[in-house]
Amino acid sequence: MFVDLTGNMTRLTVLSVIVLLSLLHSCRGQLKIGFYKNRCPVAEDVVRSAVARAFASEPDVAPQLLRLHFHDCIVDGCDGSILINLPDGQQENKAFGHQGLRGFNVIDEAKAQLESQCPGVVSCADIVALAARDSVVLTKGLFYKVETGRLDGFSSSISHASNLPGEDEPIRALQNKFSAKGLSSKDLVLLSAAHTIGTTACFFMGVRLNNFQGTGRPDPSIAPPFLAKLQGICPSGGDVNVRLAMDDGSENAFDTRNFDNILARTAVLQSDAALLNHPTTRAFVEFYARSPDAFRKDFGISMVKLGRLGVLTGANGNIRKVCSMFN
Ligand code: HEM
Secondary structure, X not given: OOOOHHHHHHHHHHHHHHHHHHHHHHHOOOOEEOXXXXXOOOHHHHHHXXXXXXXHHOOOHHHHHHHHHHHHHHOOOOOOHHHOOOOOOOOHHHOHHHOOOOOHHHHHHHHXXXXXXXXXXXXXXXXXXXXXXXXHHHOXXXXXXXXXXXXXXXXXXXXXXXXXXXXXXXXXXXXHHHHOOOOOHHHHHHHHHHHHOOEEXXXXXXXXXXXXXXXXXXXXXXXXXXXXXXXXXXOOOOOOOOEEEOOOOOOOOOOOXXXXXXXXXXXXOHHHHHHHHOHHHHHHHHHHHOOHHHHHHHHHHHHHHHOOOOOOOHHHOEOOOOOXXXX
16 A cells, blocks of 8 residues: 655644744734743732832822823734833823823833743733733722733834824714724723723813813813812913822722712813713713622723734734833
């Protein structure tokens, strides 16, 4: 009987190459829960400890890190581009809408530890995604599993961040900007609810308090006693760096109070108040205000969706050694 050994060998070799290539591909970035389980088992613990340590001395890092993940993902995907500093200062994090971003030091700290324990394995984009989740948990939000395996990108440009959702934009514009990224009106409501923790600078209140839609007057939808309070904190011509809680009365707890505030017309940010201006977003605000458990669960689902935006794999990205610099 004739056996085609050469043919079998060729098929075997081709098969091995395919298996090898796909293995190589999966090592170079593929989103899944527990991506670092074998590659760097301490990865998630190291990030969690770095965030917890920072939070213990400065609770404000929780909202800072949560915001950082959104701002990383919404421009060119979750690729760590928000962390880059360039010699000419023309990097993404210098864009207008990124003003006030903080928490970079916590990411750098976690990265330094990971580089000493598992050099060249854990991406900066993943550290940001994990740190955001850990921040939610530290402020008493619900734990959700973070998919990992993102690679870090090769570019960071101020010009790519010129079209961020703005705090003074109407609901339609916010919906369109989210939808352009594959995020629904439900995601818009859930993710905006991240404003249940943290603060804004008066810088972002100017239009709402002084020149709403070019009228030269404050936003008429703000409940009058609350308007007086806001104007007291952020007077016209005052210091734009003064910060105020966005979820008035509950800014340190990850809860549904922000939805109550929106309904009571005591939301701080104009973009949060605007969620009442469309029947779909309004219905979600009303629903989540009375369904805290659903909110806690669904927030995690929308965060996972956010974390999938523009994830880099293969030759399109790498693992940075230092998060603020390209290798
Ligand atoms: C609708 C789109 C959004 C707009 C217009 C918006 C706008 C803003 C503004 C103006 C601030 C104040 C920044 C400062 O003064 O430092 C802020 C803070 C914050 N944002 Fe958003 N945001 C949006 C969506 C999101 C999303 C999707 C997340 C996260 C999932 C998020 C998380 C946060 C957090 C946690 C803070 C507090 C930061 C701190 O305390 O330092 N935001 N946002």
